[in-house]
Amino acid sequence: MLANNIVKLNNTEVYDQILRYFKKIEDRTDKPEEEKEHHTKKSYMPKIEKFFSIVRPDCKGDLRFLTRKDVQITLEDFEDFIEEMRQSDTYVNKTINLYVTAARGLLDYLHSKKIVKDISYFSQIERLPESNKSHGVLSVEEALKMAELALEEREKGEIKRMLILFSIDTCIRKGALLKLKWSNFREENGVVIIEGVDKGNKEFRKTIAKWFYDEMVSVLKTDNSEYVFNINNKGIQGMMNRLKEKMNISEDRQIVFHSLRKTGASFTYRLQGNDIMAAKKALNHSNINSTMRYIGDRDHGACGAVSLGKDYDKDAYKKINHEELLKIIDEMPGDYKLYINMKIQELNQNVSK
Structure with a gap:
C-alpha cells in the first residue's frame, strides 16, 4: 500500500486539477482576498475528502493519491456514499445533499478537463428530502428502557445493551464508539479514563465508573477481542428500527442511534443546573452553537419563570x-x-x- 501511494504521489495530474478547481471556487466567491483560501478549505475540501474516503477507501480521503481510475465515479458510488452517510446517524439530509453537491461539482469540472469520462448519470442522483427538524432526543427513561429491550434481540443482545448504556453515559459518537479498543481504557483514582479520537481527528477524554467498566469487561471482553463493541453500522440500524417499533416511537420524532448522544448531553445539561458549557464538554464540541442545537430541540413550551411568578409558590x-x-x-x-x-x-x- 505504501509503495502504491508513493507512485500515486509522483503522478499529480488529478490533484493538480483538483487544486485548480478550488482556485476557481475562490475566484467565484465575493469574500475578501485573505479569506478565500480559508473559505475553500473549510467549505469544500473536507466534503470532497469525505466523499472519496468512502467511495475510494484505499486513498483514505487523501486527494493527493487519486488517479484517473479513482475519479471514474458511478451512480452506484453515489448511492453507496449517500447510504453510508445516512446510516451514520450523524448527518441530516440537508448536510448529505451539500456533500453530494460538492462531489458533483468537482467531477463536473474534471469532466470538462477530459479526466472524468462519464457524468451522464448525474440526473439520476436523487436529492434527499430536507427538513429543518434534526434528529430527535430520547428521555433517559426511554433510553434505559431501550437498553433493556435490547437484551431481547436475537443476536448480540448483551452487546447492544452495553452499547446503548455506554453511549448515554459518555455521549461519544457512534463512529468513535465502534473504533474503541480496550487499550483506550485505563484505571485512575478509582475511575476509568477513556481516551480516543473522534470526528475530525479530535481527541476526547471521558470518565466512567469502575463498576460500569467491570461490567463491560465481563460482558464484552473475550480473549481475542481488540475492539470493545463487536457490532457494525448495519446491526445498529436494524436494532434501532426494531426497538423503536417495540416502544411505539413515532417516525415523526426522528429517533436514531445518534439520539442517545443527545440524551446523555441533555441529562448532563440539567444535572449541572442548565450549564451549557457542561453539555459542550460532554459532547466534545468546539462550537457552542452546535451544543445549543442539541439542547435546544427539546420542547420548552411551558410558561417561563416570570410568567409563572405571580401565582408560583x-x-x-x-x-x-x-x-x-x-x-x-x-x-x-x-x-x-x-x-x-x-x-x-x-x-x-x-x-x-
Whole structure:
C-alpha cells in the first residue's frame, strides 16, 4: 500500500486539477482576498475528502493519491456514499445533499478537463428530502428502557445493551464508539479514563465508573477481542428500527442511534443546573452553537419563570406531607427521578465524610 501511494504521489495530474478547481471556487466567491483560501478549505475540501474516503477507501480521503481510475465515479458510488452517510446517524439530509453537491461539482469540472469520462448519470442522483427538524432526543427513561429491550434481540443482545448504556453515559459518537479498543481504557483514582479520537481527528477524554467498566469487561471482553463493541453500522440500524417499533416511537420524532448522544448531553445539561458549557464538554464540541442545537430541540413550551411568578409558590414543596411529595416524584419523568436520586446520594456521601 505504501509503495502504491508513493507512485500515486509522483503522478499529480488529478490533484493538480483538483487544486485548480478550488482556485476557481475562490475566484467565484465575493469574500475578501485573505479569506478565500480559508473559505475553500473549510467549505469544500473536507466534503470532497469525505466523499472519496468512502467511495475510494484505499486513498483514505487523501486527494493527493487519486488517479484517473479513482475519479471514474458511478451512480452506484453515489448511492453507496449517500447510504453510508445516512446510516451514520450523524448527518441530516440537508448536510448529505451539500456533500453530494460538492462531489458533483468537482467531477463536473474534471469532466470538462477530459479526466472524468462519464457524468451522464448525474440526473439520476436523487436529492434527499430536507427538513429543518434534526434528529430527535430520547428521555433517559426511554433510553434505559431501550437498553433493556435490547437484551431481547436475537443476536448480540448483551452487546447492544452495553452499547446503548455506554453511549448515554459518555455521549461519544457512534463512529468513535465502534473504533474503541480496550487499550483506550485505563484505571485512575478509582475511575476509568477513556481516551480516543473522534470526528475530525479530535481527541476526547471521558470518565466512567469502575463498576460500569467491570461490567463491560465481563460482558464484552473475550480473549481475542481488540475492539470493545463487536457490532457494525448495519446491526445498529436494524436494532434501532426494531426497538423503536417495540416502544411505539413515532417516525415523526426522528429517533436514531445518534439520539442517545443527545440524551446523555441533555441529562448532563440539567444535572449541572442548565450549564451549557457542561453539555459542550460532554459532547466534545468546539462550537457552542452546535451544543445549543442539541439542547435546544427539546420542547420548552411551558410558561417561563416570570410568567409563572405571580401565582408560583417557591416553597410549595415544603408545605405538603411526605406521602404527597413521593406521589409527585413518582409521576415525574424518569430522568428527573434519576437526578433527584443522584442528589440524595451526593448528600449522603457528604454526610458520611
